Amino acid sequence: MTESSNNPASYAILSPRSFDRFSQFITRELGIKMPPEKLPMLQSRLQRRLRQIKLDSLEDYQNYLFDLPETAAEWTEFINLVTTNKTDFFREPSHFDFLVRNALPAMALSSRSPWHFKLWCAGCSSGEEPYTLAMVLNDYKSSNPQFDFSILATDISTRVLDHARNAIYDEARIEPVPMEMRRRYLMRGKDRQQPRVRIVPELREKLRFGRLNFMSADYGIGETFDVIFFRNVMIYFDKSTQFRVLQRFCQHLKRGGYLFVGHAESLVGFDLPIKMVASSTFVKL
Ligand SMILES: C[S@@+](CC[C@H](N)C(=O)[O-])C[C@H]1O[C@@H](n2cnc3c(N)ncnc32)[C@H](O)[C@@H]1O
Known part of the structure; x- marks a missing residue:
């Protein structure tokens, strides 16, 4: 007998009606679009939770959850479980180069000394x-x-x-x-079976x-920030949610500060107080 046939949860089916209820909640509360083609993905993630x-x-799970x-x-x-958390070190690396070679020197010209960025x-x-x-800034x-x-890092998911x-x-x-950079910023664990690293306390x-x-x-x-990285998040939002969230970010960005979004994300058509200065890179006016 296979594992799935032993365990009813692994073949619990998400009906279109239940999917609609979940999807409306997810879009309303998290801004994340859940079109019908996401049903298999949501179903398999929920099966794991079941x-x-x-x-x-x-x-049963839906009734239980919506009563809480x-x-x-x-x-x-x-x-x-419904958020998608794909990420990497040095993802879309041209942004880090731009930050160090262009944005920081430009901002340094108008910053006080000492400068707390x-x-x-x-x-x-x-x-x-x-x-x-933190590595490139250090x-x-x-x-x-x-x-x-200093860096403020936020997410909705407590797991990540x-x-x-x-x-x-x-x-x-x-x-x-x-x-x-590995030599300076990463500490190696002792477990040879499962090699791991930890970021140094200094970072x-x-x-x-x-x-x-x-x-x-x-x-x-x-507070307001010199730079905001908001990459590969709004791709999951519909246009009106993207616009509302971007307006909020503009309020939290200093004039002359920079906003970085993901390479697959577009701000075309949004009336915002920013101008594009490089690929998916914007400066606040
Ligand atoms: C694909 S990851 C991107 C991670 C990183 N910015 C990158 O580019 O590698 C998207 C992140 O956005 C978070 N997220 C999705 N909806 C959110 C919301 N409404 N509020 C805050 N964070 C959210 C998810 O939990 C997820 O960790």
Whole structure:
């Protein structure tokens, strides 16, 4: 007998009606589009959760979930499982080059000395992106003694935030990190069976992690930033949600500050106080 035939949850079917109910919730609360072609993906992720909590049917799970207050822990689990968290160290690397070679020198001209540079990594997933930023910013700091920095890194998923706070990665994940940065910024674990690395404390202390939903009425962030990285998140949102969230980011960006979005994301047609200066890179007017 196969594992799936032993376990009803592995073939629990998500009916179109139940899918609609989930999908409306996901779009309303998280901004994430859930067109019908996502049904198989949602079904297989929910089946995994059903196995963990030992329920037999997705209808049972839905009734259980929708009866809970939205503060219940199962809602957090549900959000963890519906978000897509794909990320990498040095993903879309031209942005990091642009930051160091163009954006920082341009901003340095109008900054006070000493300069405390603030960056928001919005939708940071499991931390590879903000730690990449910490590596390149720390290198910049080494040759610019008047410069220091801090990074706010936020996501909606508690699962990826826990991973990011731990800052421990399988060695296979660090392949894009340049060798001499690995030497300075990564510590090797002792387990040879499962080789892992941890980000050094010197970088970890530059980051603050927080849970934030871009759909919230109040972000609870009182500060403005020199740079915002908001990459590969709005691709999951519809146009009107993208626009609303981008307007909020513009309010949190200093004049002359930079906004980076993913290479597959377009801001064409949005009336925002920013201008494009390089591929998926914008400066606040
Ligand atoms: C594909 S990852 C991108 C990670 C990283 N920025 C990168 O480019 O590698 C998208 C992240 O956005 C987060 N996300 C999705 N909807 C969100 C929302 N409404 N509020 C906050 N974060 C959200 C997901 O949890 C996920 O970790």
